[in-house]
Amino acid sequence: MLPSDCPISPLPRSAMLYCEIYAEVKPGLFSSEAKSQSSDRTMDLGLAEDHFSRPVDSFVASDIEQLKQAIEECKRLILELPEHSEKQKDTVVKLIHLRLKLQELKDPEEDEPNLRILLEHRFSKEKSKSVKQTCDKCSAIIWGLIQTWYTCTGCYYRCHSKCMNLITKPCVRSKVSHQSEYELNICPETGLDKQDYRCAECRTPVSLRGVPSEARQCDYTGQYYCSSCHWNDTGIIPARVIHNWEFEPRKVCRSSMRYLTLMISRPVLKLREINPLLFNFVEELVEIRKLRQDILLMKPYFITCKEAMEARLLLQLQDRQHFVENDDMYSLQDLIDISSGRLSCSLTEIHTTFAKHIKLDCERCQAKGFVCELCKEGDVLFPFDSHTSVCHDCSAVFHRDCYYDNSTTCPRCTRMTERKQDLPDEQDVGS
Structure with a gap:
């Protein structure tokens, strides 16, 4: 030695x-x-x-x-x-x-361009010399001290400069842009014989016996890949979460791992259509849905309030913008955070901050509250209060008990109907 x-x-x-x-x-x-x-x-x-x-x-x-x-x-x-x-x-x-x-x-570094575009990848030359990485093309170690290497700014594909011209895999971000939807069948296996005993991506011959190359199954696509395209990375499978509320990471190929990473924050899961029964078994989902519905009711107050706009209250949800747009779309990250309890804590805190501004801190927002016209008693009501009910036609707010005990129609709707009936008579008199 x-x-x-x-x-x-x-x-x-x-x-x-x-x-x-x-x-x-x-x-x-x-x-x-x-x-x-x-x-x-x-x-x-x-x-x-x-x-x-x-x-x-x-x-x-x-x-x-x-x-x-x-x-x-x-x-x-x-x-x-x-x-x-x-x-x-x-x-x-x-x-x-x-x-x-x-x-x-x-491989002189000064002759290498800083940006290279290939198969929709946007490769940027890395300057780090000490970080140890692995080339996604040849699976060899990238020695930053003596080798030039690139990273795709879209899908984070890494490779040696010498491997650039050998790349055959297009950028996964383009797939995310053109196909923003998950495979919602659990491990849809078709069989290695349907793949002609070849890797689903690079078409290298594979077999379950490992000769000439080991066949590794991706739990997301259900297909088999060679060891160069499947590194035994793990990821949470959306189909298992939606159908079984299961968050155990499973082995996936490299392209699936990148796709799931880029898609994890995209709100593309409409749970009430995909699996509405999930709300019957997961109490946390019901709680989050109610908080999101309340936030949507608070939004009109903020977009017409100067103080709220200056305080940028809605930006507290900038990482989950879909929460101020609808109440039925979820991202995979939302479901992961619901399962861990993080989303419930953070969303409850934001809900409390929003309600405090409307009901206590801002006189302009307080003035937009309602008085129950059925009992004409009690405090000022807001549509997001837990003990209230909202008329579906005119959006008037009442005490929940008063609203369901009342056998007549909504007083505000009655007034609006009478006003519309009186309007033609006034026009006739004027003519």
Whole structure:
């Protein structure tokens, strides 16, 4: 084994290359058949040339070929030199220098554009050098210190610069834009034979026995994928949540994982149409629906109140804008937060803040309250109060007990009807 005190620390990017080179020469270092020669053997690795500073003119192919020859000679010599000798250490350092220079010649960072568009991906060149990532194309580690890499700003697909031209998967965000709806059948498996025993995405031959490649099932699509397209990532499956109220993460392929990640905050689930019985079994859903209905009743007060607009009260729901637009659409994140109890706490707090503004803090909003015309008693009423009922025709507010005990029609509706009947008579008199 190479000693830990090998003098490579001054090199700014050599640590990871050292591991890679060590992996290449390790079998030879421990092989009993390794050649042993005199430690004073002279060598010529082509290091006399200045390979570590960029010349004025552009590099030609001969520069790369010379470096490759020097690298091979250096690797051969490491195997021949005595283990743990000083010359072996020096040769490893020289090999690291040569490999670094070859990488710079093959993939110069300054020649790489900052933005590249491919298959609807918008790839942005990453500047981070210390973050360890994995290439989504070749499944190899991205060494930020010595390799240029890109990330799609839409779906967060990551890859080496050298892998860019090999990408065949379009950006998942385009699918989200054109197909904003979930697969609502639980793991709709069609069978590996229907896929012709090939990966559903890249068409690589797969089998359940792992020969030539292991077939891995995606719990979201129900299809089978190869290990390059399915990394055993896990995600919450919308169909299992809606039909079984189950939130256990299941294994999904890479494209499904990205799709679910981008879709998680989109309000595309209309529960009352997909599974209305869910409200009979999940009490938290009933509570959230009532809070959302109250907030929709509060909204007209805020959009006509100057103080509320200046305080930007409705922006407290900016992360869930659909809550101020309707009361029946949910996102997958909403359902996850309902299950954990987080949404109930936060929405109750916002509901209390809104009600306090209307009923206590703002005189203008207080003036828009109602007095029960059936009993003409009690405090000022608002449509979102728990003990009130609202007329479906004229939106007048009454005490709930008064409204259901009253056998006559709504007094306000009666007045409006009489007023409309009197209007033609006044027009006739005027003519």
